[in-house]
Amino acid sequence: MENSENILERVKQLAKEKNMTLSEIEEKSDLAPRSIYSWKTKNPTGTKIQKVADTLNTTSDYLLGRSNDPSPIDEEDDPSMFFRIDMRNVPEEDRDEFKAQLKLLKDFAFKQIEEARKEQEKEDKNKK
Structure with a gap:
């Protein structure tokens, strides 16, 4: 046991x-x-x-025991839904700001991916 x-x-x-x-x-x-x-x-x-x-x-x-990170996953628009982050080293008073910055990073990354996809589609269309 x-x-x-x-x-x-x-x-x-x-x-x-x-x-x-x-x-x-x-x-x-x-x-x-x-x-x-x-x-x-x-x-x-x-x-x-x-x-x-x-x-x-x-x-x-x-x-x-599958993870050594006891941090919960906050499902309400939390970047940890995309990243697994050990929040133990982030001071309690900074966690909300830390999550907000991660959300900005996530949104920026999605925007970059979408722009790259549109650019690729545009190039593919011009090749035809």
Whole structure:
């Protein structure tokens, strides 16, 4: 059960960082009491892992050990939908501005691609 122990350890670490108890996480995740602690000896379901990940504002990939980045993916027009960015080194007070700058970069890149596509179509048309 090494994998479930790793999941439990990651949950405990994030809980500690967020000043939450496992009981609080279970309650907010709509899980039975002491169910997270039982992950020490048995593997949790994907649904339970996702509920806990959502409660802890992280990803299931992080809890499962598939990623070492606990940063969540904010789906509302967030550049991390295109880039996976480790936000741990970005100070909390700078994160909104950092995301705004990444959005500008993403928009600029899409504009450049569209302009290049139009230029290529124009060249192709002139060749005919």
